[in-house]
Amino acid sequence: MTVRVRFAPSPTGYFHIGSARTALFNYLYARHTAGKFLLRIEDTDLARSTEESTRSILEGLEWLGFAPDEEIVFQSNNADKHRAIAVKLLEEGKAYRDFTPKAEKAEGSVKDAIKERARAEQGEKNMRDNPFRDITEVEAETRIANGEPFAIRLKVAETGTTAFEDGVYGLQERDYAETEDLVLLRSDGHPLYNLAVVCDDIEMGITHVIRGQDHLTNTHKQILIYRALGVEPPKFAHLPLIMAPNKGKLSKRKHGEVVSMTTYRDAGFLAEAFRNFLALLGWSASEEREIYSLDELIQKFSLEGIHRSNAVFNFKENDPRHWTDDKAMWMNAEYIRTMPLSDLLPHVKAELKSAKLWREEYEPDGRALVATVPSTEAQAFEASTEMADRPGTIALEPLDVGTYDWFVRTIDAIRARFFTLKDFSSQGRAYFSEDFDFDPAAVAKNLTKFPELREWLPELADRFEAEFQAETRPVGSVPLREPEVLPFNEHNIETVIKAFTEEKGTKLGVIMNGARTLLTGVAVGPSMLTVFEIIGLERTLMRLRSQVAWNSEVDGST
RNA sequence: GUCCGGUUCGUCUAGGGGUUAGGACACCGCCCUUUCACGGCGGCAACACGGGUUCAAAUCCCGUACCGGAUACCA
Numbered sequence: 001m002t003v004r005v006r007f008a009p010s011p012t013g014y015f016h017i018g019s020a021r022t023a024l025f026n027y028l029y030a031r032h033t034a035g036k037f038l039l040r041i042e043d044t045d046l047a048r049s050t051e052e053s054t055r056s057i058l059e060g061l062e063w064l065g066f067a068p069d070e071e072i073v074f075q076s077n078n079a080d081k082h083r084a085i086a087v088k089l090l091e092e093g094k095a096y097r098d099f100t101p102k103a104e105k106a107e108g109s110v111k112d113a114i115k116e117r118a119r120a121e122q123g124e125k126n127m128r129d130n131p132f133r134d135i136t137e138v139e140a141e142t143r144i145a146n147g148e149p150f151a152i153r154l155k156v157a158e159t160g161t162t163a164f165e166d167g168v169y170g171l172q173e174r175d176y177a178e179t180e181d182l183v184l185l186r187s188d189g190h191p192l193y194n195l196a197v198v199c200d201d202i203e204m205g206i207t208h209v210i211r212g213q214d215h216l217t218n219t220h221k222q223i224l225i226y227r228a229l230g231v232e233p234p235k236f237a238h239l240p241l242i243m244a245p246n247k248g249k250l251s252k253r254k255h256g257e258v259v260s261m262t263t264y265r266d267a268g269f270l271a272e273a274f275r276n277f278l279a280l281l282g283w284s285a286s287e288e289r290e291i292y293s294l295d296e297l298i299q300k301f302s303l304e305g306i307h308r309s310n311a312v313f314n315f316k317e318n319d320p321r322h323w324t325d326d327k328a329m330w331m332n333a334e335y336i337r338t339m340p341l342s343d344l345l346p347h348v349k350a351e352l353k354s355a356k357l358w359r360e361e362y363e364p365d366g367r368a369l370v371a372t373v374p375s376t377e378a379q380a381f382e383a384s385t386e387m388a389d390r391p392g393t394i395a396l397e398p399l400d401v402g403t404y405d406w407f408v409r410t411i412d413a414i415r416a417r418f419f420t421l422k423d424f425s426s427q428g429r430a431y432f433s434e435d436f437d438f439d440p441a442a443v444a445k446n447l448t449k450f451p452e453l454r455e456w457l458p459e460l461a462d463r464f465e466a467e468f469q470a471e472t473r474p475v476g477s478v479p480l481r482e483p484e485v486l487p488f489n490e491h492n493i494e495t496v497i498k499a500f501t502e503e504k505g506t507k508l509g510v511i512m513n514g515a516r517t518l519l520t521g522v523a524v525g526p527s528m529l530t531v532f533e534i535i536g537l538e539r540t541l542m543r544l545r546s547q548v549a550w551n552s553e554v555d556g557s558t
Numbered sequence: 559g560u561c562c563g564g565u566u567c568g569u570c571u572a573g574g575g576g577u578u579a580g581g582a583c584a585c586c587g588c589c590c591u592u593u594c595a596c597g598g599c600g601g602c603a604a605c606a607c608g609g610g611u612u613c614a615a616a617u618c619c620c621g622u623a624c625c626g627g628a629u630a631c632c633a
Contacts, residue, residue, distance in 0.1 A: 012633070120559080173562095178560075183631050185631085215627095216563075218628080220562095241626075245569085287581095309626090322584080326569075326583050327583045509591095516594095523594070524594035527593090528592060
C-alpha cells in the first residue's frame, strides 16, 4: 500500500511557521516512504477563510519546495458530499437530530467561555443527556413540519473507549464518557470540521495523518466517525507544538512577523536553510549534527525521531540582533558561506535585481572560470552534505571588473560575512555601485581619527596609478609584457602598500582600514588586498581621491 | 473543573539502569589577523521536586509542582 499523506491548512490568516513544519514533516514522510504528498485547503469556515491567506500558503509551500503530488483539494467543494454522509448516518440511526436552539455566542473569548462552562459543571456533565437523543421519529417529523431547525449529532455509545496507536505519542485511549455527541452538521446545513476531515481523508485515500498535537482529542472523535462509516481509520501521528519564548502560543497577533513564513523569504533566507532549521525543531536523527540537505532529511526522517515535548522558537522581541531564532539565522549564514556557489548565485542575482544593482555583464558568457582553488570550507561542506558541483573560485590573476568571472569572485569573497541574501545588496552595495553610504562609525574609527590620511590616501592613489596604470586596458586584450608594468593583483598591491606604509612611518592597519572605509563605506569586509583587487584599479583611484566621506562630517558617536 | 500530553544547559537537542551527562546556537575569553567574520582552542551553563525499586536511578514506578493541548452548531 503506498503511503498517502496530506497537509491540510485552513486559510484563515498567514502561513505560520508551525504549519510550515507540519508540511515539512508530511513531505519528508511521503518522500521517505516513496508515497504521495497531498494538499487540501480546509476553507469551510467561510467567515474566516480568505483568498489572500490561501495564496500565502501556496506561495510559502512553493518557496519551501513542497509541491503537492496531486491536484489541490478545496474542502468547500465537497460540502454536498459531507452533508449527504451526515444524512446517511442519520438514516442509519447512527446520528440524530438535535432541535436544541443554537447557543448565543459568548461575548468574550470562545475558549474562556468553554472553560468557564466546563468548570461550572464540575465534570459532572453526562455526555449522553441530550433530550433529543432518543426522540421518536413521529416527534421529529412534527418538529420538522413546524420548521424547527436542527443540527445532526453523532450518536456516541453509552460505554466503551476509542483507542489508537499514535506514531509519536503511543497508545491513546479515551472513554466515551469524555466525548460528547459531536455535531456533524450545523442547523444551517453547514458540515463541521471533524466530519469534513474524515470524509475528505477517506476520499483522498489518506493512509497517515500527520498533524499538530492540538488535534489529539479530535482524533478520538474522528475515529468514532470512521467507525460509524465502517471505514478503517488511517494511522495517526501528532506533532509537538512550536511555542513562543514564554512557552505560550506563538501567534502573529502577539508576536508579529517572526511567525510568518513569508517574513523569512522576504528577509533573504534560503529555503534550504530554513527547512533544515525547521526539521530540527521537534525532530532529531539522534546524531550530533545540524546540517542536512533535503535528500538527507528525506533519507533520515522517521516518526520515531519526533519528540513528545513542545519546542520553543527562541527570539527576542525588541532586539534587532536576535529578532528571530539565533539558530535559524546561524544556519542561513552557514548555508550562504558554504553552499556550492553555483547554487547561491541565482539567489544573489535575484537579490541584486530587486535592488537594481544587477548588470547583464554578470551573466555567464560561456567562458570557463579563471584558475580555481577550492576553499577548504567548501570542501568540508561538500563532504558533510554530499553536495558536489562547486566551482571554486580564487582567481590568481586580476579580473576585469564587471564580468561574470569577477562577479563570481566577488560573491565568494564577501559571502563569508553575510547572514542573509539581503546583505549582498546592503552591506555589499559598494562592490556593485558607486552610490553607497558611509557608515558614520567606520568613518570615525578609520578616517577622522587619523587626519593625516586625508593627504595620504590620495597620495596612495597616485602611487597606484604610477605603478599599475598600464594595466587599465580594454577588456579581453592581451596583457602587456613590459616588465616595468605591474598587474593590479594582491601580491603587487601588498608590495606597494607596504613600501608606502614604511615611508609614512605608520602602521599597515591605519592605511588598510582607511582605504577600506573609503572603498567600501564600512569597517568590515574581506582582506583589503582582495578588496582592492575586486574593486579594481580604476574605482580604487577614484574612491581613494574622493572627499565625500571626509566631508560627510560625522559627529563621531561611537 | 475534567481528560490527554510533557519536563536534560538560556534555546534546539543526544543519552533511556553504572557517562567527568555529549553536541549545536547564543554568550564570554584566548589564538589567528590590516578590519570584521570564518576557523581553532577554552569557558559559562542542565537531568523540575519528593518518595520508592535497585548494589547502582537523569534513565524504571508512584506522587507533587509547573507548563502545554483539548474540552464549540471554529478549524
